[in-house]
Amino acid sequence: MILLSSLINGLSLGSIYALIALGYTMVYGIAKMLNFAHGDIIMVGAYVAFFASFSFGLPAIVCIILAIVACVLLGVIIEGLAYKPLRQAPSLSVLITAIGVSYLLQNSSQLLFGSATKIFPSLLGNGSFKFFDGKLSVPYLTILTIVVCVLIIIVLQWFINHTETGRCMRACSEDKGAAQLMGINVNRTISATFAIGSGLAAVAAILLCSMYPSISPTLGSMPGIKAFTAAVFGGIGSIPGAFLGGLLLGLIETFSNVFISAQLSDAIVFTVLIVVLLVKPTGILGKKISEKV
Numbered sequence: 263m264i265l266l267s268s269l270i271n272g273l274s275l276g277s278i279y280a281l282i283a284l285g286y287t288m289v290y291g292i293a294k295m296l297n298f299a300h301g302d303i304i305m306v307g308a309y310v311a312f313f314a315s316f317s318f319g320l321p322a323i324v325c326i327i328l329a330i331v332a333c334v335l336l337g338v339i340i341e342g343l344a345y346k347p348l349r350q351a352p353s354l355s356v357l358i359t360a361i362g363v364s365y366l367l368q369n370s371s372q373l374l375f376g377s378a379t380k381i382f383p384s385l386l387g388n389g390s391f392k393f394f395d396g397k398l399s400v401p402y403l404t405i406l407t408i409v410v411c412v413l414i415i416i417v418l419q420w421f422i423n424h425t426e427t428g429r430c431m432r433a434c435s436e437d438k439g440a441a442q443l444m445g446i447n448v449n450r451t452i453s454a455t456f457a458i459g460s461g462l463a464a465v466a467a468i469l470l471c472s473m474y475p476s477i478s479p480t481l482g483s484m485p486g487i488k489a490f491t492a493a494v495f496g497g498i499g500s501i502p503g504a505f506l507g508g509l510l511l512g513l514i515e516t517f518s519n520v521f522i523s524a525q526l527s528d529a530i531v532f533t534v535l536i537v538v539l540l541v542k543p544t545g546i547l548g549k550k551i552s553e554k555v
Contacts, residue, residue, distance in 0.1 A: 276512020277411030282489030285459030291499035301486015302367035307464035337460025371479035497548025
């Protein structure tokens with residue numbers, strides 16, 4: 263039962279990592295930049311939902327919608343103010359800017375909300391399914407997290423492959439210059455990518471804080487790093503890769519916690535990443551891109 267319980271919990275945790283990793287992989291695949299402020303957008307979404315519920319007593323669905331809208335707007339604003347002026351700048355300049363935006367969001371949250379940890383409200387309810395005459399108990403939230411992640415991946419894949427905006431995203435991913443010559447609005451496409459990634463970060467924030475009900479200004483730091491690891495693990499730039507990488511990372515972390523050591527679980531996760539990248543530098547589903555000179 264411990265093995266089966268760990269498997270389900272690992273898939274649930276991995277689903278959250280996958281949702282966050284999608285934001286990293288979409289932005290990198292289209293804008294060719296690493297948005298290290300992505301983890302802090304998760305934190306903002308969690309605080310919006312927290313205050314909407316705690317201070318105003320709004321229904322859970324309204325709190326979730328407000329968190330998604332706030333994160334989408336924040337993502338678009340960050341892209342427009344911080345990243346858009348650096349379209350032609352060296353990648354190092356963009357990376358430093360992303361780190362600066364991350365610290366700006368963290369410190370602004372400390373000034374606005376304080377540094378004390380707050381208890382996140384139970385927006386998605388409690389309760390659990392019982393299996394094998396009650397020997398195995400699986401919380402509703404665990405199943406919901408996995409189902410939501412799978413549905414989002416399916417919808418996102420359909421969106422990328424069968425809508426005009428999705429085709430624009432694929433064109434920009436291949437060659438932004440050629441896409442612009444074909445009449446595609448590259449800036450609008452990149453903004454749409456940030457909006458989608460930030461919306462997914464808000465969903466991940468609700469699921470993560472419902473599973474681990476506490477929030478602080480540094481909430482998104484470690485999940486953000488692990489989700490970035492998942493994106494690299496699966497092959498950054500690949501949506502199926504982000505999904506697979508997130509699930510594998512969640513399973514490795516959970517099994518390490520249960521069967522090896524809770525203190526060593528993070529070290530084991532990053533060790534596995536290093537080994538995978540030594541064997542396949544592009545990640546599990548990543549493709550090697552050869553540049554024409």
